[in-house]
Each structure stands twice: as structure tokens, then as C-alpha cells.
Amino acid sequence: MHMPLEDNLGLNLLAANQHQAAHNREHFDAWQLLCINVMSSPGAGKTSLLERSLPLLANDFAMAVLEGDMTTQLDAERLEAVGVPVVPITTGRSCHLDAAMVAGGLRLLRQRLDPASLDLLWVENVGNLVCPAEFEVGEHRKVALLSVTEGDDKPLKYPVMFREADCVLITKTDLLPYLPVQVERIEDHIKQVNPRCVVLRVSASSGVGIEAWHLWLHQQVAAQRSALLATPAPRPGSAAAPLSLAR
């Protein structure tokens, strides 16, 4: 007998990805580390920022990087050079990292070190202002970069990315004297789509603003530690219900 049926799912289109992201986060919490997803358009300065920040932060934090790149391992090589373990994740045709790719990166990372020894895990996403905003990877915080050369209209043109970010870094501020752009307008546009995020001006090449950015990071690591103390991390695999999409 054939009966027309309708399942009311009310399910996020990205449910499969979100389930894997929740699983990744359980591991991060069990390892008591803070995972930060760094996103921006190509060339906004994600790798340059990490090159500047990682050696300075290495005094305070044990860190590793999962490095997303579409075809090459060039960025991973740049970051290995500063002495932090880097696992390259080549995404192929995909223009973002998803939770399963990050899970694959974590498996490779575990072959090299015990993630429980880490304080901070960086996920450097593929350069793209669109997709990474929608694909969670299990991160605790999202950081979006916007370079001053990209123009002040980008937060309005790509609002989802800037809406999702916990912190937006306006990068390459050392170029401001040479550009017909007002950094206040960029900040204003970011605040319009996301009044609650932290906006900081930085220059990876001059170092201006890096201290404030590191202060924000210290605050986030501390906040995550207190959050975990308040609610101890569940054993990975125990908390997230098995993926059940049926009725």
C-alpha cells in the first residue's frame, strides 16, 4: 500500500555538518583548549597575522594550527616556519572548511601530539567571505578579518560573515595613509551588521594593535576555562545525541 507521507523535520540544512561540528567541540572541551576559526577573503592577511601573533603568544600558550587551503600547502609552510605545529588541510574544490575536514585534520594532529597539551587551536579557513560563515567546524570563537584595502562596503555586502564573528580585525592599517578610506566607516559598517562584536584595528607588519588583539585572546582563553570549570566537559561522544533525523 502506498501512502503519501510527510516528515516534519524542522531540521537545519547543515544538520550533518552541525552534528560533526558538535562532536569536534566535545573533543576540544575534553582537551580543554579554545578553538578559534579565522576567516576572511583571500589576501586579507590571515596567515600574516598568525605569523606575527604565534611567536608572541607562544610564551603563554601551547598552540597548533589546522591550515585550510584549496590547492597548496604554502600557508602551512609559512606557519611551520614560526615553530608551531601545523596540519595542512587541502580542500580541493571546496571553498571552505567543513566540520568533517577539520575532524580529519584532528586525526592527523593527534599523530603528532597530544591535543590535551594545547591551550589554543587555530583553524585558518579558506579565503572566502561567503561559505565559511555558514559551515561551523566546532570552533568556540569566530574571528573575521577585513583589510583596509577591501573597501568599507564589505560588511554590508557580506553581512553574514560579519554578523557571525565574535571579533573582527581590521587589518593592514599601516596602509591607511595611502588609501582614500576612512577606518571609522569600516567600523561603523561592521557595527551595523553586528553591534555586539569586538572590532580591533591591527597591522601585522607594523605590530600596531597586536597587543589589544592578544589581550582579547587571553580573555577568551580565560573565559573558556571558567566555562569548562562551571560545566565539566562530557566524554566525547556521550553528550551529542546520535544523529537522528527520522520522525
Next chain:
Amino acid sequence: MHEVDMTRALVLSMHSWREGHRPQEPKVSRVNLQVGAFTCVEPDQLLFTWKVAIANSWLEGAQLAIEPVPLLGRCLACASIYSPEAEQGYRSPCCSHPMEEIVSGRELRIRSVDYELVEANPPPNSQPDPAAVI
């Protein structure tokens, strides 16, 4: 072309849903999606990539129905609901308040699936009952 990845994610979610029906086999006639205006998904692109993605798969022939959901914000100054516009910096027209609360527009939701259950391995000569087609 990020809709390719969105479609892949949708098909993955549908696979998981199908597993929940084992050992029976759901034959899907329509997937009803809600797509908010404040997402990275372009409905037309999604319709195109959906057709390509489901060709020669267990979902072949399934229609994708997309219900657009407008972006609505709630003005935190006066609690009125408004339609944020990029040209106005997403501010509320009533109080010029920044867009803090989004009421709708972030949906990327599989609202429901229309389907019928068939035997997992129907004999090759079995014909579907025409009366059952919605």
C-alpha cells in the same frame, strides 16, 4: 559556487534521514526548504545544483521547493518589527537602532519531506500505484 557545497550538505542530511527509515526505503517526491534572506544561499543556484546532485541517485526526481523567508529584525529601542535594508545600514527605520536582534532570515531549514515508503528491493516489474502519486 558555494551552493554546490550547500547542496552537498543537504544531500548528506537527506542520507541521514533515509537511514532512519531502514529497512524501509523512502521514495522522496519533494523536499521543502526554508531559505532565509540573510544567508549565503541563492535559491535559484540551489535549485540548479540540486538537479545535478540528485541525478542517478536515490533522490532522482525529487522536487526541491524553496520557501523564501524575509529578513526581519526587532528594534531593541521600541520593540517593533522591521525589514532591515543594507542601504540603511540594517538600522531600524523607527529609531535608527542597529540590527541587534534578527527575528527571521537566518533559516536554512529542511521544513519537511514528502515521500512514500517502498520495499527496500522492489521486484523489477513492480509498477507504482498511480493513485498514490501526490
